[in-house]
Amino acid sequence: MKTVLSPIIVWFRRDFRLEDHPALHHAVASGRPIVPLFIWAPDEEAPWQPGAASRAWLHHSLAALDAALRKRGSKLILRTGDSLRVLRDVAQETGADTVYWSRLYEPATQARDTRVKAALREDGFTVRSFNSALLFEPWNVENKSGAPFQVFTPFWKHCLTLSEPGEPYPAPRAITGLHEWPSSCPLDQLALRPTISWDQGFYDVWTPGEAGAHKQLALFVDQHMARYDEQRNFPAESGTSRMSPHLHFGEIGPRQIWHEAQRAAASDSRKGAIKGTETFLREIGWREFAHHLLFHFPHTPEEPLRPEFKQFPWRNDPQGLRAWQRGQTGYPIVDAGMRELWATGWMHNRVRMIVGSFLVKDLLIPWQEGARWFWDTLVDANLANNTLGWQWTAGCGADAAPYFRIFNPHLQGAKFDPDNTYIHAWVPEADHATYAAPIVDHHEARDRALEALSAIKK
Numbered sequence: 051m052k053t054v055l056s057p058i059i060v061w062f063r064r065d066f067r068l069e070d071h072p073a074l075h076h077a078v079a080s081g082r083p084i085v086p087l088f089i090w091a092p093d094e095e096a097p098w099q100p101g102a103a104s105r106a107w108l109h110h111s112l113a114a115l116d117a118a119l120r121k122r123g124s125k126l127i128l129r130t131g132d133s134l135r136v137l138r139d140v141a142q143e144t145g146a147d148t149v150y151w152s153r154l155y156e157p158a159t160q161a162r163d164t165r166v167k168a169a170l171r172e173d174g175f176t177v178r179s180f181n182s183a184l185l186f187e188p189w190n191v192e193n194k195s196g197a198p199f200q201v202f203t204p205f206w207k208h209c210l211t212l213s214e215p216g217e218p219y220p221a222p223r224a225i226t227g228l229h230e231w232p233s234s235c236p237l238d239q240l241a242l243r244p245t246i247s248w249d250q251g252f253y254d255v256w257t258p259g260e261a262g263a264h265k266q267l268a269l270f271v272d273q274h275m276a277r278y279d280e281q282r283n284f285p286a287e288s289g290t291s292r293m294s295p296h297l298h299f300g301e302i303g304p305r306q307i308w309h310e311a312q313r314a315a316a317s318d319s320r321k322g323a324i325k326g327t328e329t330f331l332r333e334i335g336w337r338e339f340a341h342h343l344l345f346h347f348p349h350t351p352e353e354p355l356r357p358e359f360k361q362f363p364w365r366n367d368p369q370g371l372r373a374w375q376r377g378q379t380g381y382p383i384v385d386a387g388m389r390e391l392w393a394t395g396w397m398h399n400r401v402r403m404i405v406g407s408f409l410v411k412d413l414l415i416p417w418q419e420g421a422r423w424f425w426d427t428l429v430d431a432n433l434a435n436n437t438l439g440w441q442w443t444a445g446c447g448a449d450a451a452p453y454f455r456i457f458n459p460h461l462q463g464a465k466f467d468p469d470n471t472y473i474h475a476w477v478p479e480a481d482h483a484t485y486a487a488p489i490v491d492h493h494e495a496r497d498r499a500l501e502a503l504s505a506i507k508k
Contacts, residue, residue: 057083057144057228059137061151062126063159065182065300066115067260070218072180073150078222085144085228086119088112089137090130090240094162098351098433101426103395104298106249107258109242111299114259116237124225127234134166138173143232147175152182152300155341156433157348185215185304185338188345198346200355200448205342206335215305251393252429256295263296267307271314278326285387285398286471291330294430295396297337304334340434343448351437352418354446361506362446365414373489374409375423377477380488383463384408386476393476395429400466406443407457412495414502417444453503456496 058077065071077084092099100108116126129136137149149170154163167177181187186209192198199205243249257265270291274281281289296302308331315327347355354360373379377388387401397405402424409420421440425431441447445455467473470480479485 055080055082056148057085057146058148058150059085059087059140059144059146061133061137061149062086062088062115063151063154064298065152065303066111067263067301067303068115068118068122068221069260070182070303070306071152071221072182072219073152073178074222074225075219076178076180077148077150078225081226082148083144083226083228084124085127085140085146085232086115086124086225087127087129087137087140088115089133090128090242091133091136094133095156095158098156098158098425101428101431102244103249103252103427103429104431105242106244106252107256107295107299107395107429109237109240110253110258111301112237112240112242114261114301118260119225122222122225124227125231125234127232128237128240130235130240133162134169137166137170140232141175144228149175149177151179153179155183155188155345157344157351160345160348182303183300184341185209185308185334186212188342191342198342199339200343202336202339202449205339206332209335209338215308217309218303218306249395252395255394255396256429258295258299258301260301263293263302266292266296267302267310271310275311275314275330276318276320276323276326279329280326282329283400284466285401286467286469286475290398291333292396294432294435298430298432298435304337307334336438337435339449340432340438343438344434347448350441350447351421351433354417354444355441355448356446358506359444359446363414363502363505364416367413367415370413370489371409371415371419373486374405374413374415378486378489379408380486381408381459381463381492382470382473382477382480382485383467384459385480385486386467386473389476391424391427395427397428398472400462401472402439403443404457404459404462406440408459410440410444411453411456411499412459412490412492414495414499417441417446454500456499458492458496460492 058080060074060077068074112126119125127140140146154160170177191205191209274289278289281287293307297304311327311331315323344350374388377385379385383401384405387397387405391397406420409415410417417440421436424436438447445453463473473480
């Protein structure tokens with residue numbers, strides 16, 4: 051008599067790929083049927099539910115994952131509602147007694163996953179979680195005192211002394227499905243796409259999904275990585291990898307990027323290839339550092355890591371905030387960045403630093419306001435990266451830029467966009483009399499910011 055193997059539920063959550071997917075790999079290796087499941091439960095990520103741009107990307111990423119699964123004899127089951135209840139329901143409908151998933155590291159998802167794992171194990175389920183999102187688990191990296199790192203350079207130097215990330219798992223050639231599949235709600239029923247198609251500009255520059263991620267990485271490695279160290283600060287050069295949204299949604303994993311970059315550098319005879327690769331992988335290290343900090347300091351999405359900044363005399367300036375959001379500050383490099391963000395769901399990292407400095411130092415608007423706007427408008431909105439970036443800019447986080455380092459937006463534009471190519475692409479009226487007057491005098495704003503800093507020092 052043939053033994054009927056019970057299925058394994060693979061719970062997909064921001065790991066929307068088949069290659070180098072440890073949970074899926076080990077589930078398939080068991081020889082048992084697989085139930086790929088996605089649960090739309092945004093309230094479980096409160097107060098940082100996915101923003102509007104992230105939801106638009108998520109729609110297409112889920113569609114791409116389902117298509118890839120169907121090519122291998124499977125499909126993605128979509129459900130909505132409380133995750134624990136849905137997992138129990140799907141298990142009952144399919145006879146599954148095992149659940150695998152990839153780990154998440156935000157405070158809300160960590161708490162949810164701990165609760166779900168405990169409840170399922172109490173029900174008698176086998177539950178396993180896997181690392182697919184990071185090169186190094188946050189709890190495995192500590193300084194000589196056994197404490198978390200708060201400065202990037204020693205953090206990354208320490209990481210480089212650890213075992214090299216393992217080779218990525220191959221994508222399964224086939225996935226055993228079910229004779230009778232449980233019901234699945236239509237993707238459109240999740241209402242992830244906007245009712246007004248403001249996201250159409252996204253897809254002129256992005257291809258969500260695992261195939262799009264690999265295509266983008268291949269393009270970067272072939273055309274830009276050798277000159278990454280030279281070009282990465284110039285927004286008109288397109289010299290960055292643009293991998294951040296693909297990494298955030300797990301359409302590609304950091305181990306895949308690590309090994310692909312290393313292999314490419316080893317066979318690349320172009321001048322700067324080794325240096326460019328090291329600098330690029332160092333940026334992957336910053337992503338690791340961001341998750342390290344969020345895991346060890348879970349209050350930082352809302353509060354400064356440096357407690358003295360709780361007393362900082364921020365200003366309430368709705369008009370200034372609105373002008374910044376709309377790209378109407380009268381400072382061309384700032385406005386170009388904010389308009390690029392609105393049109394494409396992304397902004398060059400150097401420009402992120404410039405617009406961030408303008409908000410928190412020229413306007414004295416709290417960094418949390420900037421973090422919220424980025425959260426809603428970035429397709430790569432990642433809580434760890436967003437928090438690290440804004441606290442770095444505001445001078446109130448780990449390894450932060452000193453608050454007294456205040457970018458002059460005119461000088462930044464002249465240095466990093468010397469021919470105004472980037473500015474003219476997004477602010478074509480910048481050279482005309484119709485262009486908005488500056489909403490604040492930078493030199494006066496700089497003095498005001500330094501006075502505010504001296505107030506908390508006292």
